[in-house]
């Protein structure tokens with residue numbers, strides 16, 4: 360059975376400077392992201408993006424805006440020979456304004472809704488699969504799902520880890536500089 364890598368979007372795969380990304384022009388992959396995904400592709404692992412997009416519930420942008428951003432994400436990666444198996448997103452937030460997304464929902468990380476959807480659609484071995492992200496919610500998500508968790512220092516990673524890790528109930532298995540370092544760590548473990 361295959362192994363899978365779950366990857367957070369904002370701050371892990373792409374820059375997360377101004378908060379909510381609402382249009383494709385503002386979406387910028389990190390310069391190393393395509394190399395990282397290509398490396399995972401070469402290991403024949405499934406690669407799923409799992410992203411909280413509460414900006415939809417908050418009324419900052421629409422589902423269609425997000426789809427346009429994801430089209431750019433796929434195109435920018437494909438131009439560099441890198442491919443995502445699938446993208447799962449959560450548009451929910453309980454303090455949002457836009458129905459029907461303004462509710463508490465299991466899909467919002469650290470809830471496991473997106474993990475369960477991936478598990479239903481694809482076959483992968485949980486115990487040899489990974490979660491990579493820049494926030495505590497990514498690590499909780501990965502830990503609860505039974506994945507090996509990797510925190511990256513990009514996005515909010517460095518700040519959260521340095522300032523708040525003492526209070527984290529779930530700690531990452533590994534902390535690395537960025538997504539490429541995470542992919543290289545996975546490669547090393549896969550080739551053992």
Ligand SMILES: [Mg+2]
Nearest residue numbers: 367369370493
């Ligand atoms: Mg993030």
